[in-house]
Amino acid sequence: MSVAARPLFAFDNSYVRDLRGLYEPWQAAPAPAPRLLALNEDLATELGVDAEALSAPDGVAVLVGNVTPEGASPVAQAYAGHQFGGFAPRLGDGRALLLGEVLDVHGRRRDLHQKGSGRTPFARAGDGKAAVGPMLREYVIGEAMHALGIPTTRALAVVATGDQVLRETMLPGAVLTRVAASHLRVGTFQYAAAQGDPALVRRLADHAIARHHPHAVEAENPYLALFEAVLDAQASLVARWMLVGFVHGVMNTDNMAISGETIDFGPCAFMDAFDPATVFSSIDHGGRYAYGNQPQVAQWNLARLAETMLPLFHVEAETAVAAATDLLHAFPDRYDAYWGRGMRAKLGLADGRPENGALIDDLLSSMLAQGVDFSSCFRALSSSVLGEASRARSLFAEPAAFDAWSDRWRAQLSSQACDPQAIAAAMDRVNPVYIPRNHQVEEALTAATAGDLEPFRRLLDVLAEPFDERPGLEAYAAPAPPSCGPYRTFCGT
Numbered sequence: 001m002s003v004a005a006r007p008l009f010a011f012d013n014s015y016v017r018d019l020r021g022l023y024e025p026w027q028a029a030p031a032p033a034p035r036l037l038a039l040n041e042d043l044a045t046e047l048g049v050d051a052e053a054l055s056a057p058d059g060v061a062v063l064v065g066n067v068t069p070e071g072a073s074p075v076a077q078a079y080a081g082h083q084f085g086g087f088a089p090r091l092g093d094g095r096a097l098l099l100g101e102v103l104d105v106h107g108r109r110r111d112l113h114q115k116g117s118g119r120t121p122f123a124r125a126g127d128g129k130a131a132v133g134p135m136l137r138e139y140v141i142g143e144a145m146h147a148l149g150i151p152t153t154r155a156l157a158v159v160a161t162g163d164q165v166l167r168e169t170m171l172p173g174a175v176l177t178r179v180a181a182s183h184l185r186v187g188t189f190q191y192a193a194a195q196g197d198p199a200l201v202r203r204l205a206d207h208a209i210a211r212h213h214p215h216a217v218e219a220e221n222p223y224l225a226l227f228e229a230v231l232d233a234q235a236s237l238v239a240r241w242m243l244v245g246f247v248h249g250v251m252n253t254d255n256m257a258i259s260g261e262t263i264d265f266g267p268c269a270f271m272d273a274f275d276p277a278t279v280f281s282s283i284d285h286g287g288r289y290a291y292g293n294q295p296q297v298a299q300w301n302l303a304r305l306a307e308t309m310l311p312l313f314h315v316e317a318e319t320a321v322a323a324a325t326d327l328l329h330a331f332p333d334r335y336d337a338y339w340g341r342g343m344r345a346k347l348g349l350a351d352g353r354p355e356n357g358a359l360i361d362d363l364l365s366s367m368l369a370q371g372v373d374f375s376s377c378f379r380a381l382s383s384s385v386l387g388e389a390s391r392a393r394s395l396f397a398e399p400a401a402f403d404a405w406s407d408r409w410r411a412q413l414s415s416q417a418c419d420p421q422a423i424a425a426a427m428d429r430v431n432p433v434y435i436p437r438n439h440q441v442e443e444a445l446t447a448a449t450a451g452d453l454e455p456f457r458r459l460l461d462v463l464a465e466p467f468d469e470r471p472g473l474e475a476y477a478a479p480a481p482p483s484c485g486p487y488r489t490f491c492g493t
């Protein structure tokens, strides 16, 4: 007697059930010679999936899109979006498919989504493909963000297709399978609103409430409560990015998730020397998505979200606009609260002292003036607390300003009646020693594209414990040597 193999995933596809009109059923293009490059075993376990089964040929066939797993209902999701400020009414998954949703071992609903799986009805001029380098890049950055405690989509696997992809050169192709709380975007609401069917926006909002902000149901105005929850999640998220020097790179409204997870961070990179004007993306000529602009861009994107929901906020347009405007105007304060709390933790400062704001600003000004590495500097400060000031001081070419700042900061700390060991340890838990340094990421991806995955795996290992300083890993903690020149990223599309 044969026993049917247990399905790989226990799918339950609420998006497809609830949101007809916001997707096209579709199948992945076949991949000629799939080869598993990376599998996220921890994430597989979290999903309740057997990692061994996933890495066997039948599992890899699913991960590359050659086999539709039992229970999946693959669709290309429809969305619109403001790209660099200009509205595109029909973007959608041009080279990606939502396979379906699974409930993880904690009972959380997670999307399984494949990118690089061939052209879809939304592909426009695109080839539907993705190259190994950019997909492994999304894998490693997602894992780094996750280890830093920042909400993010995560890669489950990257499988080389055996196909070649034409970019500036021919590159090996790949499919990324990623996991997200959902793929609802600001752009999904924009698409729904542009269909001229208010019932569709309402269905989408109800779906978003049920999925991400269920408490909103009990509010007097559930849709306004949904908007407020999204706004708050974004204020918190962008503050977390800023606190580790993360530059998303392409904060178009189609790349902003309703869940508050970091998503679609293709040309992203981490800042070395502190500078609000930092831009890495080769296509961001005007610096719209520069490090220091990210909070304002988030607020701008949230205004676009509010516009789609105005009829849900109130039947009277004026009342709806006034309610949305009130919330939008509160964004900077909410953002500042998250940022300030995070910065005080980075500096070991207790909450609630007005002089702390000036301490934060003055340190950042000195760092900017002297081109000091953001992550190294914050990490070094815990040594100062323990009486070894040279580590931070040596990062400043002209240390006088730092010395003066340090005296004020130390005076503040000593007034807190807290054990220096405890302060230093708490600082080390929020100031990473290892971030994905751009030159390290590039080196790992170049090697992987040429067939050597060792540097990529080593980098993943280092970044999995970003706060835990380990001997022998000094090269991963240091900024790029000046010989690397200015860093540029590309969308890889």
Ligand code: AMP
Residues within 6 Å of the ligand: 091, 092, 093, 094, 095, 096, 119, 122, 123, 124, 125, 126, 127, 128, 129, 130, 250, 255, 264, 266, 491, 493
């Ligand atoms: P992104 O910049 O990756 O967030 O993508 C923006 C839009 O372009 C989305 O609608 C994508 O689905 C689409 N897109 C990007 N690259 C490709 C590609 N190679 N083939 C088809 N569509 C693509």
Ligand code: MG
Residues within 6 Å of the ligand: 254, 255, 264
């Ligand atoms: Mg995108």
